Amino acid sequence: MVDKSVNSGRVATDPWDEVARRLGTDLYLDLQPDPTASPRGRGARRRHSLAEALRAAIDDGRLPAGTRLPPYRSLAADVGLARGTVASVYQELIAEGWLVARQGSGTHVADTVGRARTDAEPTRARAELPPPRHNFALGQPNSSLFPRADWIASTRRAITEAPDDAFAPGHPQGTARLRRSLASYLARARGVRAEPEQIVLTTSVMSALELLSRSIFGDILAVESHGLPFHRQVIERGGTSTVPVAIDTDGAVVDDLPDAVAGVLLTPSHQFPTGVSLSPPRRTAVIEWARSGGRLIVEDDYDGELRYDREPVGALQALGPDVVIYAGSVSKSLSPAVRVGWLVLPPQLVDTMVWAKGIREPDASIVDQLVLADLIDSGAYDRHIRRSRQYYRRRRDRITGRLARSGVRVPGIAAGLHAVIPLPADSESRVVADASRRGFALAPLSFFRHPACDVTDGGSADGRGLGGGVVVGFGTPAASAFAADVEALADLVGDYLPNRRLRAE
Ligand SMILES: Cc1ncc(COP(=O)(O)O)c(C=O)c1O
Missing domain, CATH: 3.90.1150.10 (Aspartate Aminotransferase, domain 1)
Structure with missing residues (x-):
């Protein structure tokens, strides 16, 4: 159920919010006592440790300039010291210039500390890696196109409308809300035959391949002779070796596929990186090869929506939903920073994939899944x-x-x-x-x-x-x-x- 008090803007009067504001910054300080030290003088040593820990946290940037420190009371309770002891440590650090006391707004890290160090280091690091003058880095979307206003609007709607249990631990298959939206979107835009129950949400195509190699691929998988090296690596790390199949102007030469493999990973709509598409006769042939030998095809449809010259070539999955595992993500269409991907599986493989993800592993952020579902349903996607x-x-x-x-x-x-x-x-x-x-x-x-x-x-x-x-x-x-x-x-x-x-x- 939606908690109306949250959505009606009364959040600001939440008593917990008030308490949290009074307690201020949450601060981790390691004041472990030395177990070999004598109990005598323990209080003085802990006072000294607190002062040292605060200086170190300010010096190494964990407490940046301007940060408000917790009030004496709450820090004293956290570290197990008397309130007066914490107050005297703050006074000492104010005297040394680490902290400043502001009338009515507590104690803060002074504006002048830590700057020289924190500025100098990134500058040096950046100097070692100048940005490319001509940035043709591989196949990423232009970041200026990210639909910020739509994403914000979808976030507002999705979070407002989400039931409370959306914020509890999620199911490994991913939220049903996005699986429903994707099932109809993929059918409409890519011709994919999918029920929401066949979809498992992931963070990316890469994480999907990793999961598949741990659970479904078996010993050997055929891959296109040219493809992303880190996709091959992730498959091999999961315990599956890869063998190459050649590519020509009609895509992967599927007649050359060996018998002794569990299946093949293909980019049929737009071979990566050569850019050709798998010809219709080869599509039919590869589905037949999979069916006749109990094999699987993994279709990486990484940029299927981005076609510029003619009608989009539909997904191979539509020809063989019983043997094709369809994989996609928003890394090309929206941004690789979003980290939402999906698998559409033949129904008999769903349980295995859910098991491979693990009980408490929803993988991609459920909150982002809800936002993406709204983006799709609202037409903004x-x-x-x-x-x-x-x-x-x-x-x-x-x-x-x-x-x-x-x-x-x-x-x-x-x-x-x-x-x-x-x-x-x-x-x-x-x-x-x-x-x-x-x-x-x-x-x-x-x-x-x-x-x-x-x-x-x-x-x-x-x-x-x-x-x-x-x-x-x-x-x-x-x-x-x-x-x-x-x-x-x-x-x-x-x-x-x-x-x-x-x-x-
Ligand atoms: C061939 C190919 N497959 C899949 C992807 C999608 O990547 P991700 O693992 O981020 O979903 C990309 C993106 O660069 C790609 O080039």
Whole structure:
């Protein structure tokens, strides 16, 4: 039940609120007595320890300038000293300049302390890692697009309307509220066939893979020859080895899938990172391969909503909800800072996944799950996606257009937040080293290659003609820098083309 007194704005008169305000800052101070010391003089030693602990907390920044200290009374009760002793310690620290007493508002950490130290250290740390001049860091959404006002409005509504038990420990499957919203959203936007009971909420695709490898994958899983290295690592840490399957212009070469695997992890809508999509005949073939051998397909639909050229390719899951585990998250659509992801499972696997999460492990914050549910149900999520599509479509067009004028064709479908710029395989490492000198953040295509891939053809990957290249995330650059960043990118790439056509522009 909703507690109306909370929602009607009477929270400020809550007596506990008043008590908490009087008690002030909660302060942890370690005043453990020395067990070897004699009991004589114990009181004086504890007084000395309190003064030392306060000086140390102020000096190392745990108590920053301006922090209000607890009143004598409450600190005295916390640390087991007389009120007068605590008062005399405060006086001593005021005299030394650590603290100041403000008429009517208690004792505070002085404004002048700790500054030199706390300012100097981050400055030094930042100096060691200058931000990239041309930030094509991998496939992240542009942070300026985060729908702040909608998120705030959804937070207000979701928290106001949530029943009290929403704030109790959650179920490992995640809140039913978001599972209902997602089931209808994924059916509408991606063609996924899902009942809320088949959905298990996670923090991310990465955490979903970790859970799956601990519980469902078995000994060996096939993965695309190119993919996120940390996805492979997390699967292998969970006890499943991975074997690569080649990729060509129709996506993963599913005819080459070995028999002796528990299943395959695919990015069928937009292969990561090459950008191709799995062709319709291969979709049918891979579902048949899974069904005929009792295997599973994990569909990582990480950027399925971000398609720019034609009707979105629906999820593979719709063709085989009995054999496909569908995984997604808001890391591309909203922000990787939100940490909400989902799995849509064949019904017979739900209990195993819930067990793998553990009884008291709701995983993603229930509060954020409620907010996301409201964002979806209010239509704000769809609006954000439509706006994002326009924004990223323009960016992708600008890059592909600029490179095309100079004879470089960006492969793959018009989708997502990243693109591959093909390069002669033997120049890839030189381009990347040069890019780093020129202040670029970008990644070589070989970074994504499975270590067991054949490197043949003078450095091109796996003999299937992927060759070399760099992967650029075009979501990240700031709007004010984007045009110049694209020019700098074209210059960089142009310097390594066999005929230097870009340079001649
Ligand atoms: C291939 C791929 N899968 C999934 C994701 C989603 O990541 P997360 O683990 O944060 O959900 C990403 C995002 O970078 C990605 O590139």
